[in-house]
Amino acid sequence: MRKLSLVIAVLFIVSCNELQQVVNQLPQSTTIGNEEIANGLKAALDRGIxxxxxxxxxxxxxxxxxxxxxxxxxxxxxxxxxxxxxxxxSLADEGLKVLNRAAEDAVSEATPIFVGAIKDMTFNDAKTILLGDDKAATTFLSNKTTTTLYQKFNPVIKSSFTKVGADKVWSSLINRYNAIPLTKNVNPDLTDYVTTEALDGVFTMIAVEEKEIRTKISSRNTELLRKVFALQD
Structure with missing residues (x-):
């Protein structure tokens, strides 16, 4: 009987057709096809989101x-x-809080973009993710969506600043600071900064879930997830 660890080593060097031949040679209880592998990875990403x-x-x-x-x-x-x-x-605390509030307000825009990237995932993508490190799926999403997400997040963050009052808070905060004698005036681009930080936060949380599914069998709460991720154990 071929051990799954041997299969994992082989997967790194075979083509999709060869991979299917290896999969077909597994015992019946562990047989899994291309579509199931891709669907399992998509399910894992959906769960993370x-x-x-x-x-x-x-x-x-x-x-x-x-x-x-x-x-x-x-x-x-x-x-x-x-x-x-x-x-x-209290003003300094509020300035920090409203930056985070703007990010919280904008993140809902990410889900449909992620769904589109997952839907377009190929079997080759799935194979690379399955055999990658603990952040392989997160890296895939980052490569596929970061540019689109930034373009979507940036105007939402800008709008969110007004919605959550961040623009007024930071206008007051910076004006107070700039009025202090012997200080150098500041005028940072907070929209760009918070957009980038919000994106980092999104991918950080997806990575948390991906690592859990990869390393904790108890986190694989469907038969499909258990079958697919057994291949990388």
Missing amino acids: TKQVSKLTQTDGFYKNDLVKILLPEELQKVDKTLRDIGLT
Whole structure:
């Protein structure tokens, strides 16, 4: 009987046709075809999006999640410290919170873009993902969607700044800082910064779910996921 570990080694060097021949030689109980492999990977990605990305859209989805919480860019860290030093801690706290609120507001735009990328996944994509590292599926999504997501997120973040009051908070915060004697005026591009940080947060949470499915058999909650990911165990 061929051990699955031997199959994994072979998969790295065979073509799709050869892969199918190897799969066909497995015992009947472990036989799995191209379509099932691709569908299993799609199911895993769907789960990651549903379970993890949806959390980011909730209030405090970013702000109270240490994995993805958006901190201040380097050029604003001195603003934050200076305002706290002169007793404006609450204003500094609010400035940080509204950046995260804008990200939470925008993330819902990601789901349909991810769904499109998953739908277009080929068997070759699935094979590469299955045999890759703990972030192979996340990397696939990142490569396929980052440009589109940025273009979609950026105007939403800009709109969200107004919606959650971030524009007013940061206008007040920066004006206060710039009025302090002996400080150098700042005027950062917060829309670009928060857009990039929000994207990083999305992929971070997908990676969390992907690693769990790959490393914890108990996380494979469907027969299809158990069959597919058994090939990489």
